Amino acid sequence: MDVKDKLAILADAAKYDASCASSGSGKTRAGSTIGSTEGMGICHSYTPDGRCISLLKILLTNFCIYDCQYCVNRISSDTPRARFSVAEVVSLTLEFYRRNYIEGLFLSSGIIQNPDYTMEQLTAVAKVLRTEHHYGGYIHLKTIPNANEDLIEEAGRWADRLSVNIELPTEKDLIQLAPEKKKPEIVDAMQGISEKITESREDRKRGFNSPRFAPAGQSTQMIVGATPTPDKTILKTAAELYDGQKLRRVYYSAYSPIPHADARLPGQSPPLVREHRLYQADWLLRFYGFDASELVTESDQNLSLDVDPKLAWALANRHCFPIDVNSACREELLRIPGIGARSVKRILKIRRFQHIRMLDLKKLKVAWNRAKYFVLTIDHNPAVKQLDMLDLHQKLRQPTQQLMLFDAIESATSGEV
Amino acid sequence: MQFLQVACFDEWRAAARTLLCNEVHPSEVHWTQDDKSPGLFDGFSQVEHAQKEDADQDTRTHTMRFNVPSAFLDLARTVACHRNPSRWQLLYQTLWRVVHGERHVLELDTDDDVHQLQRMKKAVTRDVHKMKAFVRFRKIEAGNLPEIYLAWHRPDHLIMRLAAPFFTRRFKGMSWTIFTPHESAHWDQKQLTYGPGIPASQAPPPDEQEELWKTYYASIFNPARIKLDTMKREMPVRHWRTLPEADLIEDLVRDAPARVKVMIDNHEGFSETGVHYLPEQRDLSSLRKAVGQCQACDLCHDATQAVFGVGPANASVVLVGEQPGDREDVTGTPFVGPAGQLLNAALFQAGIDRTSVYLTNVVKHFKHEQRGKRRLHKKPDSREIYACRPWLEAEISALKPKMVICLGVTAAQALMGRDFRLTQQRGVVHKTQWSTRTLATWHPAAILRMQNVQRKREMESQLIEDLRQGMETTR
Numbered sequence: 001m002d003v004k005d006k007l008a009i010l011a012d013a014a015k016y017d018a019s020c021a022s023s024g025s026g027k028t029r030a031g032s033t034i035g036s037t038e039g040m041g042i043c044h045s046y047t048p049d050g051r052c053i054s055l056l057k058i059l060l061t062n063f064c065i066y067d068c069q070y071c072v073n074r075i076s077s078d079t080p081r082a083r084f085s086v087a088e089v090v091s092l093t094l095e096f097y098r099r100n101y102i103e104g105l106f107l108s109s110g111i112i113q114n115p116d117y118t119m120e121q122l123t124a125v126a127k128v129l130r131t132e133h134h135y136g137g138y139i140h141l142k143t144i145p146n147a148n149e150d151l152i153e154e155a156g157r158w159a160d161r162l163s164v165n166i167e168l169p170t171e172k173d174l175i176q177l178a179p180e181k182k183k184p185e186i187v188d189a190m191q192g193i194s195e196k197i198t199e200s201r202e203d204r205k206r207g208f209n210s211p212r213f214a215p216a217g218q219s220t221q222m223i224v225g226a227t228p229t230p231d232k233t234i235l236k237t238a239a240e241l242y243d244g245q246k247l248r249r250v251y252y253s254a255y256s257p258i259p260h261a262d263a264r265l266p267g268q269s270p271p272l273v274r275e276h277r278l279y280q281a282d283w284l285l286r287f288y289g290f291d292a293s294e295l296v297t298e299s300d301q302n303l304s305l306d307v308d309p310k311l312a313w314a315l316a317n318r319h320c321f322p323i324d325v326n327s328a329c330r331e332e333l334l335r336i337p338g339i340g341a342r343s344v345k346r347i348l349k350i351r352r353f354q355h356i357r358m359l360d361l362k363k364l365k366v367a368w369n370r371a372k373y374f375v376l377t378i379d380h381n382p383a384v385k386q387l388d389m390l391d392l393h394q395k396l397r398q399p400t401q402q403l404m405l406f407d408a409i410e411s412a413t414s415g416e417v
Numbered sequence: 418m419q420f421l422q423v424a425c426f427d428e429w430r431a432a433a434r435t436l437l438c439n440e441v442h443p444s445e446v447h448w449t450q451d452d453k454s455p456g457l458f459d460g461f462s463q464v465e466h467a468q469k470e471d472a473d474q475d476t477r478t479h480t481m482r483f484n485v486p487s488a489f490l491d492l493a494r495t496v497a498c499h500r501n502p503s504r505w506q507l508l509y510q511t512l513w514r515v516v517h518g519e520r521h522v523l524e525l526d527t528d529d530d531v532h533q534l535q536r537m538k539k540a541v542t543r544d545v546h547k548m549k550a551f552v553r554f555r556k557i558e559a560g561n562l563p564e565i566y567l568a569w570h571r572p573d574h575l576i577m578r579l580a581a582p583f584f585t586r587r588f589k590g591m592s593w594t595i596f597t598p599h600e601s602a603h604w605d606q607k608q609l610t611y612g613p614g615i616p617a618s619q620a621p622p623p624d625e626q627e628e629l630w631k632t633y634y635a636s637i638f639n640p641a642r643i644k645l646d647t648m649k650r651e652m653p654v655r656h657w658r659t660l661p662e663a664d665l666i667e668d669l670v671r672d673a674p675a676r677v678k679v680m681i682d683n684h685e686g687f688s689e690t691g692v693h694y695l696p697e698q699r700d701l702s703s704l705r706k707a708v709g710q711c712q713a714c715d716l717c718h719d720a721t722q723a724v725f726g727v728g729p730a731n732a733s734v735v736l737v738g739e740q741p742g743d744r745e746d747v748t749g750t751p752f753v754g755p756a757g758q759l760l761n762a763a764l765f766q767a768g769i770d771r772t773s774v775y776l777t778n779v780v781k782h783f784k785h786e787q788r789g790k791r792r793l794h795k796k797p798d799s800r801e802i803y804a805c806r807p808w809l810e811a812e813i814s815a816l817k818p819k820m821v822i823c824l825g826v827t828a829a830q831a832l833m834g835r836d837f838r839l840t841q842q843r844g845v846v847h848k849t850q851w852s853t854r855t856l857a858t859w860h861p862a863a864i865l866r867m868q869n870v871q872r873k874r875e876m877e878s879q880l881i882e883d884l885r886q887g888m889e890t891t892r
Contacts, residue, residue, distance in 0.1 A: 033590030050644030
């Protein structure tokens with residue numbers, strides 16, 4: 001099998017990992033002759049599914065000894081198998097990078113032999129790139145739960161980001177769909193990485209020249225809709241991960257049709273709008289000061305599908321509105337539906353010099369259709385009168401339409417709500 | 418009315434400074450774009466010329482100093498690269514306001530002038546970002562000359578000089594040239610220089626790596642959803658002609674619906690497991706009765722009967738093998754064939770009464786291949802093991818044994834995880850969810866198959882030793 005055939009199989013196998021982020025790594029590593037990281041990631045191309053290509057996202061191998069039902073690479077799947085050598089991945093990465101096709105490498109792998117052996121192979125790729133080729137571009141390595149501490153330590157030294165997939169939100173889900181994966185082991189692995197990141201940061205802050213450990217932090221991915229677990233539990237798990245393990249990102253991946261699907265799983269995928277709502281809620285948790293318990297208002301413990309979570313919260317808490325954009329504090333402004341964090345920053349800046357009118361808000365490109373019922377401006381805003389009307393929810397409901405996967409991908413990268 | 422022609426930021430700044438010194442109101446100036454492209458005729462000297470001029474201007478106007486916020490200069494430097502001819506006018510107009518009592522005007526995103534400048538800035542910044550993304554280098558190797566990477570890109574605005582420094586940082590150890598229709602930038606691993614642009618017709622030839630890149634592009638695409646608008650918004654069609662992967666888009670979109678249909682229609686494995694056939698009562702005799710009805714996997718079709726475990730309900734030791742063999746399939750009892758006889762001998766030597774232990778298998782039906790008159794054993798695959806697993810789980814739950822002994826790697830991996838290695842972990846007692854003591858040893862059939870006599874004897878004694886050890890720990 002030549003490199004091209006292997007690439008086709010191992011890129012295909014990797015596409016179910018949602019993350020393609022290449023940002024947040026800070027300065028380029030000293031001594032690099034090829035490659036840089038400058039904070040912001042770049043999307044070098046887009047596929048017709050609307051997703052960006054920023055990294056060379058491949059598996060080292062899709063042979064796997066595990067039988068996780070949602071995964072195309074489970075041992076019981078008939079998918080064609082291939083395996084790259086370390087040298088092949090190194091060469092592909094460099095050749096693609098030199099032509100400016102990619103920002104870096106996202107390398108994951110099926111579990112072959114045992115976790116340690118697999119982790120060794122992944123780490124070897126990163127090490128060769130850094131030490132032999134003086135490569136300074138982005139590297140994201142998937143770490144294997146249960147792999148030896150020293151191997152993780154070494155992986156973190158060469159990679160910008162490490163991630164362990166939590167896969168499913170609860171222990172019960174894992175037992176059902178991924179019998180070989182254990183939640184305590186996954187959380188332990190995250191904890192270990194998180195401790196090493198903190199340790200390395202603090203040493204560097206104190207002025208020690210200790211090696212950087214995963215400067216772009218760690219992330220994880222959760223599959224949504226393969227089990228009946230509600231959004232409330234999913235968000236609670238996410239909030240715990242953000243707080244406890246200091247994760248940079250939690251990715252939500254709606255269980256979608258895959259080739260070689262397992263007959264044991266639910267036949268159809270969940271509405272993709274759910275994934276979109278989870279990303280919106282995730283953003284509210286991290287940047288808007290919301291608490292996971294506030295966000296789920298529906299009686300079935302799921303996020304509302306017909307309005308976004310911020311709007312749903314506002315509709316359920318109308319006594320907190322209207323908010324005067326000319327006098328409210330930042331925390332209050334952030335709670336107004338249709339006004340994002342960037343607009344809030346601008347409002348705070350502008351209002352030092354002049355009063356804010358409706359027209360100003362429209363110029364700032366806030367979602368006026370949603371915001372107008374909830375804000376007071378210096379001029380008369382007639383829509384506020386309707387705040388207490390019973391049919392307001394009905395009015396604000398978006399036309400029902402099946403949301404496409406890409407809307408969710410967009411919200412994963414922008415988080416606009 | 419004054420008429421002024423400027424080509425770049427430095428020229429505009431020099432002119433604006435002079436105008437401010439002379440208190441010329443924006444309404445009295447008419448700015449036009451000087452269309453000479455920098456470097457079109459004289460390459461690098463153009464830049465030096467501009468700088469020299471700048472220096473001259475400085476000496477002329479050094480007597481007057483304007484305190485302009487650096488944020489405005491940054492904004493102006495970026496907006497100057499926009500193609501809109503009204504930018505010079507707009508910049509001067511805003512500069513005038515900054516100097517004349519409205520120092521904070523840049524903070525007002527809703528001010529009309531600022532709003533328009535911000536939009537131009539955003540367009541330029543985006544264009545720079547897209548250039549960083551969409552430049553595609555092509556490697557050129559000619560004879561003994563060192564390799565060089567060439568790219569041709571068409572930006573929307575005049576941004577070569579805003580973007581080029583980024584490429585020097587990223588591709589420090591490469592020699593490269595980026596051409597645009599308007600200007601080019603060249604890096605020889607030490608110094609960045611600018612030169613004239615070239616038309617699209619002179620763009621560098623394709624590179625063989627592009628085939629691999631296209632393979633990647635096609636494989637990473639998920640046909641389950643098509644969202645062309647998002648793609649076109651982020652990767653505008655006007656850039657497609659310089660992106661090798663864009664050739665594939667039409668085919669990928671056309672084939673997607675058919676690929677999705679195949680994905681949805683096709684399933685693999687068995688939708689049921691033994692759970693669907695478990696009886697309500699979970700005692701051993703109810704289980705034994707029910708197992709004959711199990712059709713969770715396809716093995717039931719070719720086997721004579723399901724072979725359930727045998728042994729006393731109060732047995733403290735459970736031995737788990739892989740699956741029934743030819744003899745077991747016919748008789749309905751586990752471990753009665755050649756491997757069973759070897760096991761009997763080993764149990765005897767270990768001082769264990771066969772009737773005191775419970776004997777069973779991971780898979781309850783005989784999986785085989787017909788070769789002439791003979792039925793050859795075939796290893797059960799993970800789907801069959803998974804489907805049959807509930808039966809074994811139910812047996813162990815009913816027995817609550819003190820010790821589970823796995824015979825062979827199939828049983829060991831089914832109970833202790835798929836990364837279990839028999840050669841490394843044989844005879845080691847583990848705590849599992851099945852029993853506080855679980856160990857794995859050789860399957861008697863593996864010993865029968867061993868050709869090397871010495872190795873065979875060694876395995877045999879290890880089996881006996883492991884059985885003895887297993888039995889002792891339960892006492």
